[in-house]
Amino acid sequence: MRTIAACLFILLLLMPLAQAQSLNEAFQECPGTIVGNTEPQQIHLQVTDNPATMNVIWATEGRATGEVEWNGQTAVSSDYCYNHDMAFHMATMTGLIPGEEVTYRVGSGNSWSNEYTFTPIDPDALHFEWIAIADHGESSEGMDVSDAIIADNDAQLVTLSGDISYADGEQSTWDIWFDYQEDSMTEIPWLTAVGNHENEPGYGFTPYEHRFDSDGQIESEIFWYSRQYPGVHMVFMSTEHDYEPGSEQYTWLNQELGSIDRERTPFLIVHGHKPMYSSNSYHGSEVELRDALEDLYVEHEVDLVIAGHDHFYERTWPVSSESVMNKGMDNRFAQGHGPIHLVIGIAGRSAYEELDEPQPEWSAFRENSTYGWTRWVYDGETREITATHHRIDGTIGDQFTLQEAPIIGESENEFLGVPGFGSLLPILAMLGASLNESRKEK
Ligand SMILES: [Fe+2]
Ligand SMILES: [Fe+2]
Incomplete structure (x- = not known):
């Protein structure tokens, strides 16, 4: 019993430490995202190799876990940053039907984008x-x-x-x-x-x-x-x-x-x-x-x-x-x-x-x-x-x-590398036809 209590105590001590560490790591990577609004910016579609899915990427000044909402569905974003004071988010819309319009928006909490539409390209369209x-x-x-x-x-x-x-x-x-x-x-x-x-x-x-x-x-x-x-x-x-x-x-x-x-x-x-x-x-x-x-x-x-x-x-x-x-x-x-x-x-x-x-x-x-x-x-x-x-x-x-x-016509024009050969073809055809006729007569 005493051992379990001791373990729990150590775990309780470690939890805030672990959180502080991960926060610290993120702070070092992109400190400017600790504060700042979470209004979506720089929104752009990122096409996948599957016409039934579409990724969307956007940026926010402050960190947040984002979401995409489309056609009554929701998906949570991956959130990341690099050595720049913006947080980035990517989320995947799935179950799309090529050729059918999709309406979507991205954001989190009270910060949402406008609604946008796109139509997944049907690879078999004409x-x-x-x-x-x-x-x-x-x-x-x-x-x-x-x-x-x-x-x-x-x-x-x-x-x-x-x-x-x-x-x-x-x-x-x-x-x-x-x-x-x-x-x-x-x-x-x-x-x-x-x-x-x-x-x-x-x-x-x-x-x-x-x-x-x-x-x-x-x-x-x-x-x-x-x-x-x-x-x-x-x-x-x-x-x-x-x-x-x-x-x-x-x-x-x-x-x-x-x-x-x-x-x-x-x-x-x-x-x-x-x-x-x-x-x-x-x-x-x-x-x-x-x-x-x-x-x-x-x-x-x-x-x-x-x-x-x-x-x-x-x-x-x-x-x-x-x-x-x-x-x-x-x-x-x-x-x-x-x-x-x-x-x-x-x-x-x-x-x-x-x-x-x-x-x-x-x-x-x-x-x-x-x-x-x-x-x-x-x-x-x-x-x-x-x-x-x-x-x-x-x-x-x-x-x-x-x-x-x-x-x-192109191949005739370039026949044997002789430009303009095509224009001679009707004359040659007429000559051939009359030769054939004279053979038949004989
Ligand atoms: Fe250039
Ligand atoms: Fe260049």
Whole structure:
């Protein structure tokens, strides 16, 4: 009896000590969250690889255990912080039906967000629209791009190929960036690849990892992962981590790119930050990246590689080892001739205006002093994707279509490498027919 009483006494002594220790640990990590209001800020959807679930992440000044409420259900958040005076929360909405609108709000106690709605994307839908950007930040041009995205009621998601907020160690920049995008990010998911600016002085990738995901949940796939959409499989890779053959990322890419059912999903797009092909004089082509991964992309018939890093717009022809594989017809390309590489680092950072001269043969279109975004539409009836490069002044810079079917007439035009061969075909056909007729007469 005496022994039990002694144990209980020791336990009672230890309990407050244990609490004090854990509080102290948290205090050291992010002391600024001890006090502060718990009003949700920086709310953003974080798409999972399951269309029936959706994560939502938000920040509060003070610590709290948060919740998400959706369609009459509730889930408690994981709460965490890093070396910055904000607490972060991530909660998962489950049981969602693709194509059916969801209404939700996040918060705790008396501090709740507005209600927002989103529609989980049905991977088997016949129509899909999205926006792709890179090199964003919070300049006035960047905000013009953000405003255009917020005003777009048809886009179902946004992809961002790296260099996101340009916080570069100043963590309040992330807070401002997320608050500015909130009107879009609460309604449609943004999917990101990491750029060199996500590797921050004094912080490394920690802010990116905490703000786009939570510790230990899906972090293992955060730098390279994929998502399935109607007609399009999207792979997000990191040019900021080891991608050489034999690396974990290379092995994953090889397996992932080879595992797509191209009957169900005709198009395969890779998003990464640094470009394999760029004729901008500021950074130019990332040759080590090309040497390491281009063969893999060609072998697995990647259709498009969407990069940033150089702050200009450039589209290549379908290309392999710097050789143009095909020139399509009237800005329309058929699949299977090698990837088209895009540099779209035009979403707000200062333009890099100096270009390599002469323009390399593989470069189909380039533009060096405008800002904007690209908009993409997949049509499941015709099985084609059309991309449009929009400038912030409302004009269109570039437009092209990629289709699954061969382009009629194109092969004749390039027959045996003789341009214009197609125009000779009707004459040859007439000659053939009259030869046949004269044979019959004999
Ligand atoms: Fe950049
Ligand atoms: Fe960059």
